[in-house]
Amino acid sequence: MDAILRREQAIIIGCLTTMILLAWLYLLHINSAMPNMTSDMPGMTMTTLHQWSLLDLILLFIMWSVMMIAMMLPTTAPMTLAFHSVNRRRRDNTSPIVPTYIFSLGYIVMWTIYSVVATLAQWGLHEASLISSAMVVTSPYLSGGLLVIAGVYQWSPLKRVCLVGCRSPLSFLISEWREGTWGAFVMGLRHGSYCVGCCWVLMALLFVTGVMNLFWIAMIAIFVIAEKLLPRGELIGKIAGFVLVSIGLAIIAGS
Numbered sequence: 001m002d003a004i005l006r007r008e009q010a011i012i013i014g015c016l017t018t019m020i021l022l023a024w025l026y027l028l029h030i031n032s033a034m035p036n037m038t039s040d041m042p043g044m045t046m047t048t049l050h051q052w053s054l055l056d057l058i059l060l061f062i063m064w065s066v067m068m069i070a071m072m073l074p075t076t077a078p079m080t081l082a083f084h085s086v087n088r089r090r091r092d093n094t095s096p097i098v099p100t101y102i103f104s105l106g107y108i109v110m111w112t113i114y115s116v117v118a119t120l121a122q123w124g125l126h127e128a129s130l131i132s133s134a135m136v137v138t139s140p141y142l143s144g145g146l147l148v149i150a151g152v153y154q155w156s157p158l159k160r161v162c163l164v165g166c167r168s169p170l171s172f173l174i175s176e177w178r179e180g181t182w183g184a185f186v187m188g189l190r191h192g193s194y195c196v197g198c199c200w201v202l203m204a205l206l207f208v209t210g211v212m213n214l215f216w217i218a219m220i221a222i223f224v225i226a227e228k229l230l231p232r233g234e235l236i237g238k239i240a241g242f243v244l245v246s247i248g249l250a251i252i253a254g255s
Helices: 002-032 054-092 100-127 140-153 157-167 169-176 180-204 214-229 233-253
Strands: none
Touching: 002 054, 002 100, 002 214, 054 100, 054 169, 054 180, 054 214, 100 180, 140 180, 140 233, 157 180, 157 214, 157 233, 169 180, 180 214, 214 233
């Protein structure tokens, strides 16, 4: 029985790993098509907003969606494995179960919704001429303000509640369990909402560092993993909040 569970868990980890690797390969491909982060991104005319086509926006949305999978899917592995374990026990007791991918799909849908918002935000920044062709915010006040907001949010009650929801798989499953396929999908949405609530402003910092700056994409992803999975993750997040506020105020003061 344990051997079967371990084999199934290995398959789930393998599937998650494959999705994450494919997402990073896509980002590397897009980055290689943008020498020096200029306007060479396929399908993206990094000029004024009125020259963007529907295809440009779709490709931008795909970029954000894949980026969220690359950054956030690693952090959901403990919750996904916990969901599978509970389902496995229910199957052993002849209780109805649903495939684990239904739960994961709900999670991905939540970050896809966030990607829509991020795409529209980038569109608006281009319209206001507040972002460069390298997809970096050009206003030091906006950059500093985003950093200050991100730092303050790290200390907020909402951040704390969402982080607890992300860091406690069994507590989440006990309090949020729903029956059936739709119930599993809703659970994935709920888990995704906690993660979006926890990390949305950190993802927004990509407008400060560069939306396709792979170094900072990786650094933010590593920070999110540490905050969610390490034993003192909450403390790491609060320290980062203080640092972000300090940097943001320094940028505003120096502008």
